[in-house]
Amino acid sequence: MKNKGIQYLLCTIGLSVASLSVVIGQHSLNSLRAPAYPLISIDPNVSAWSASDQLYGSAVSHWSDNRPLPLLGAIKVGKQVYRFMGTEDVELSTLVPNGEDKGWDAKYSTVAPQGDWTGRSFDDTDWTSGQGAFGTFENEPHSKTDWTTEKIWVRREVVLTENVAGRDVFLIYAHDDDAEFFVNGVKILSTGQATGKNRRVKLDAAAVKSLKKGKNLLAAYCHNRGGNAFLDMGLQVERSARKYFEKQAEQLSADVQPMQTHYEFACGDVKLKLTFTAPLFLDDLRLLSRPVNYISYEVISEKPQTVELYFEAAPHWALNLPAQDAGSESYSKNGLRYVKTGSVAQRILGRKGDHVRNDWGYFYMAGEEATTQASVGTEQGLRANFVSGKSSTVPAEQGKQLVLRQKGTVQGSWKGKIAVGYDDIYAIQYFGNNLRPYWNRDGKQTIAGQFEQAFASYDEVMEKADAFDRKFMQQYAAFGKEYAELCALAYRQAIAAHKLVESPNGELLLLSKENDSNGSIGTVDVTYPSAPLFLYYNPELAKALLNFIFYYSESGKWQKPFAAHDIGTYPIANGQTYGGDMPVEESGNMLILTYAIARAEGNGDYAKNHWNVLTTWADYLLEKGLDPDNQLCTDDFAGHFAHNANLSVKAILGIASYGHLASMLGKEQVAERYLAAARDMARQWERMANDGDHYRLTFDKPGTWSQKYNLVWDKVLDMQIFDPQIRQKEVNYYLGKQNKYGLPLDSRETYTKSDWIIWSAVLADDLQTFQAFVKPVHAFMNETVHRVPMSDWIFTDKPERRGFKARSVVGGYFMKMLAEKYKK
Structure with missing residues (x-):
């Protein structure tokens, strides 16, 4: 599709090769046909995607599929209107x-x-x-x-x-x-x-x-x-309704970069380049938490043309259900024109769950006052006025749709932008305290101020985003084009499945929503696979993934001798709501990640602050971890089972992590004891799990196998607990078990977890073998028939997902980069 598009441009618009390189930028194009394309990435509730190859091929939707977030885009060239984004779906x-x-x-x-x-x-x-x-x-x-x-x-x-x-x-x-x-x-x-x-x-x-x-x-x-x-x-x-934008632009390309999604269209003899930018810089909490994304455009024409762009959103953006009553308005302030909508009820933090969204707070679109018309009205009235060339002004009482229009004359290139944002007022309830989003943690900021900063810093932010994307694709491509493209698509998905707030005692909290699973908030076994992304870019955010679990135990609110599973159901974080515990799983996760943070920072200070509870968890694993009883692991969809060999690996490495932390803190006798115990348990594990040319799914069932993805930490953190030959034996065995779309999770089913495949791939010592595991995952994402934000629970013998989508666990794809970082 991209080659055809380039040929079209050269033939119909007459662009030279030199000017074409300016149009498409200097980054490496992502050839992956995304299962769904990220458009707006703010947080779990404000997360919009396009689920078709063409941006105009389907309605813009929330990650939970049939939760439309109508966002319609059209361009008028002379008198001809072309729809380039969304559909005129009848309500x-x-x-x-x-x-x-x-x-x-x-x-x-x-x-x-x-x-x-x-x-x-x-x-x-x-x-x-x-x-x-x-x-x-x-x-x-x-x-x-x-x-x-x-x-x-x-x-x-x-x-x-x-x-x-x-x-x-x-x-x-x-x-x-x-x-x-x-x-x-x-x-x-x-x-x-x-x-x-x-x-x-x-x-x-x-x-x-x-x-x-x-x-x-x-x-x-x-x-x-x-x-x-x-x-x-x-x-x-x-309901029946007339359509006004039936003529579509011709999409020439779609390109997903880590922070941006780029589209190019032919609209008659005019070319339109459209870019969605979420400036999610993990080392800049100001930008990371700013609840504003950009939609920017460039119109290119060789001859003089009058063009006008039309952006329409619906109150759905601020509602859980479309039938809820909403109020909308348009206004100007400090050089910007806004349209705004929100529910009438405004039941702040009044709704929780998985496939639900905010119905409190307010959604905004804004443009610069000098170039923007802003209006609220009915779909039919606003669209009819745009087609006919009338002013977009429509009395607000006639409807609640939101529209921004921008008009200009172009010969050569004309650029413009709008911004979209969300003010949720309060974001999280944390053990009885209603917390504001991080950007307004002191309660003194305003959403208008955030928009003003976004427009004032636009050129700087876009330059930084372009530079980040270019460097990212070049750096990651060293481990294979397919790996780079998967990580580019995973970047925004993983980050936007979290909400950043500050606790009452001033700690950073990065709270995940367990999307498309059960809606838990701060799930430890979701944090565990997500963590490589945050460990790689900013260990402070990796701490923010753990702080609330430490607080839960240290405050006495959680009194069990192992780590909790979660702290509630998003966005209410008042204590675990999951129906069962995962004692070995979550304790191992917390210990391993705490050591990974210490390695990233070069000191054990963070562990020192939580030493008592870490000791409790390590002692629990000493007693219960070698041969786990009947319980869940993170792959809880597979049900309870005992003697889980991979879970035992996690327990052993959790104990080893505690031992290494003790050594970093100068507690040498403690370190010697726990490291010796971990190595002894690893030797017992090898005897119990050995099944000849591989290792078993459970200790008591010969003829079974499973991915031992937890072993990756022994290699990445250089723990020296398990015999390295175990990893090599497993990798060699896995290569013979792969299907077209990847390595099954274990011998019971053909489904897998795509994040664990990447971890298993990192067990390999050579790049060719690593790529042999990654390429089938890339093929799945490129060919899957399920057009949803990347799924991590997929079949390996057919291009279908088993369940899950839009989850933060794709942050686990970054394990290879983390491994390279720890080598240095």
Whole structure:
């Protein structure tokens, strides 16, 4: 697509090779067809993506898929309008609500029914009455009926007050795991072995025809395969509306860099270059926490042209559900024109969970006053005025859509920009204290001030972002083009899945949201795979990933002799809400990462501040870690199992980390004791896990295998605990177990975790073998049929994800760079 685009430019616009290099910049182009393209990257709730090859091919959406964040872009060249971003999707209205905001009545059975249980005439009087959604109370906040059995059958009678004949109707649904859905006995879909939240599927003609005014039936079956369970359903109907921007620009290229996503379009005889920039500099907390991103553009034309750009956003950006009541306005201040929207209710920190977003605080778009028109109105009115050339001014009471327009005359090149941002007022509740975002931690800053700084420093920031992207791609390409391209796509995803705040005692807190899993906040076994990115760029942020877990134990709020799993459900961080503990997993994670921080800083000061609790965790691992009992590890989707050899590696290296920390602090007798214990445990491990040419999944099951990705720390931190031949034996065995899209997690399934593959690749001592593991992951991301922000839980024998998306754990891709850093 890129080569075709370049040829088009040379032929139709007549650009020379020299001028073309200026247009596309001097960075290395990313050839990866991203599963989804990052556009706006601020935090877990303000995270917008394009899920198609062309920016105009689908609606801009939140990472949780069917959570549209409408952002529409069009350019008028003379009198011709071209749409270059988003779609004029017709709004959907709720026909039958699902269980997001309130429960719905239903009958259910956990025993397989006899007869046609999906039809309206079925007698369900013996079934149990309950409220949907159905799911595990421990980890699914929208569950109204606690469902913990393996299977469930649900019948929901609904009453329609309108006729939907001839209209497009959609089933909205959520499921964990396999599910089937029916409308009046007509089967709508079977999901197969998968999970999903906020999904939507259009009903076929037979299903729509079955819907009548009066009583109707929605029915569903779901199979809980372990872990969380969830089932929810409702209906939406499409409203009719005229489309104004049906003519599309021609996209010539799409290029994902670490901090920027670049697009190029042909709009008749004009070229448009569009860039989305999130200045996420991990060594600059001022820029990292500033809740403002740029959308900049360059229009190129050989002949004089009058052009005008149109950017439209919807109140959805500041709502959890589109049906919530919002207020919008436009105004000018200090040289900038703004459009602003937010919910009327403003229930600050009033909503928590996985596939939910802020419905408090305010979303903004802004442009420079001299070049920008700003307006609020209806979609139809605002779009019609743009097409006809009328002023964009529309009375606010006529609608709540937000529009910025910028107009100019171009011969050669014309550049412009807008900025988008979000003020969430309060970001996190931390053990009863409502914390402001880091940029306003003192409560004295304003969002207007952030926008003014963003515009004043635009040239400087863009120059820095360009330089960062160029250096990044060159540096990472030393370990393979595929590795560089994967890391470029992972960079913003990993960072934007966190929120930076300051604790009441002045500590940095970098709190992750466990996206598309259960919505936990500050999950330790999410921090663990994410940490290489932050260790590599700024160890202070790596500490910020641990500070709250140390506080949780040291304050006495968590009293168990091992580390907690999390501190709540995002954004409420008042204590663990996950339904089960991971004693060995989380304690090992905390000890290893604390030692990794010490190595990065060259001293053990951070560990010294937390020595008592580190000692408690190390002693727990001494007692329980060698042969773990029946418990979860970070790969909790695989369920509980005992004698986990890879988890044992983590425990041993956690003890070793404590020993090395003791040595750094001059505690030589302590160091000798724990390091000797770790080495002895490693020798026992080798005997217990040895299965000939590889090592077992569990000590008690010969003929099994698993990725021993936890061994990577022994190599990266030069701990010298395990015999290096163990790593080499495992790597050689893995090479014979790879499928087209990567190395399976273990011998039980064909699925894998892409972050662990990179860690296993780092176990290799040569670049060729490292690349042999990385290239299949790149192929998966390039070919996957699931157009979502990168998934880490994927199948290796087909281009499909098993679950998860948009998670911070892709920060683990940076393990190779961390390994190189620690070599120096």
